[in-house]
Amino acid sequence: MPEGKIVKALSGFYYVKSGEDVFQCRGRGLLRKNKVNPLVGDYVVFEESNPGEGYITEVEKRKNELVRPPIANIDQAIIVTSATEPDFSTLLLDRFLVLIESKFIDPIIFISKMDTVQSDKRDAIEQFKSDYERIGYQVQTLSTKEPENFSQIVSHFKNKISVIAGQSGVGKSSMLNAINPLLKLATNEISASLGRGKHTTRHVELIEVNEGLVADTPGFSSLEFNELELADLPDCFPEMKERRAECKFRGCMHNKEPKCAVKSAVDAHEIPAYRYKHYLQFFEEIQNRKPRY
Structure with a gap:
């Protein structure tokens, strides 16, 4: 079956570009049953039902969304x-x-x-x-x-x-x-x-x-950290991620732990103080986030 990329989603239709052609597709019921919601940017497998039309049968694994x-x-x-x-x-x-x-x-x-x-x-x-x-x-x-x-x-x-x-x-x-x-x-x-x-x-x-x-979208319409876990926050700061192995304690969160390589780098002006300040603000924001059920 042909493969392609979804380049537009509108009113329940997915427009799949395959080669130089674009096919107007709907999702197969099996996708809904498996709770797979196709997204723009997805690589998909589809079957053509009529010229220029078809059904998406498979959504390939995403690298991010x-x-x-x-x-x-x-x-x-x-x-x-x-x-x-x-x-x-x-x-x-x-x-x-x-x-x-x-x-x-x-x-x-x-x-x-x-x-x-x-x-x-x-x-x-x-x-x-x-x-x-x-x-x-x-x-x-x-x-x-x-x-x-x-x-x-x-x-x-x-x-x-x-x-x-x-x-x-x-x-x-x-x-x-x-x-x-x-x-x-x-x-x-x-x-x-x-x-x-x-x-x-x-x-x-x-x-x-x-x-x-x-x-063709405004980008991030929400700037909340609702999906980010506290343990993953340090790795979202590259200059902290690269120093993490130098901290005394494994799993150091660069907050109140002693002998922290990140805090030492801030003191030595190797990491801008404002970056570390923002890290602590985000840390507190995620820590105080209301639990999700």
Whole structure:
């Protein structure tokens, strides 16, 4: 039977791309019986019932999935954060990064609106950029006055399934429109939706951008750590994960334990103090989370 990838889900139909053709499919009853809910990004096996139509019979194992937006097998998340308006926030950026790391998705950080930064604040933004690059993240600054920067970021999309993350007003729409003007209507609708403080789901769709696929969705509509277990939090901070074996106690949570390599690295300014502060905030948030039944 033919195989393909779900590139759009809408009103109970799944649009499966196989080769150059797209088939409108429904899920077989067996999938519902086994509580398998196909997602955009899934690799599936289907059988063709009529020309251009069919039924999904099997969903292949996923490497990751998101709940909001509902999408699977993401290669990377592009986090867009602005230098100003809204002001650059390491706390919000770290929240995005932890959520993305917890799903085993590679993050890339874009700092937008660099042309609007006053000279006295530019050094601080450059220092933050350096901090995150030292951790191992890819970071790129963007300016609307330097459109050549936008052309450089196009290479990040090739052969990847990407989601775009970032709060409203940081320039996600401008970035996508600079890459592919055909996305303008969709991204404007997304911005308007986010600007009202709520997300009205239309559908999730993967759109071709420079030989890759980008989810036409606002990205994370929830920034809660509802699915993250406390024991997994340290591994969502790469600079802590790499030092974990150096701690005196196995399973060290880098909080109140003595002879902790992470706390020593913070004291030695090898780990930015604000990153550790955010870690403790997230630690407390997850620890005090109401139990799920």
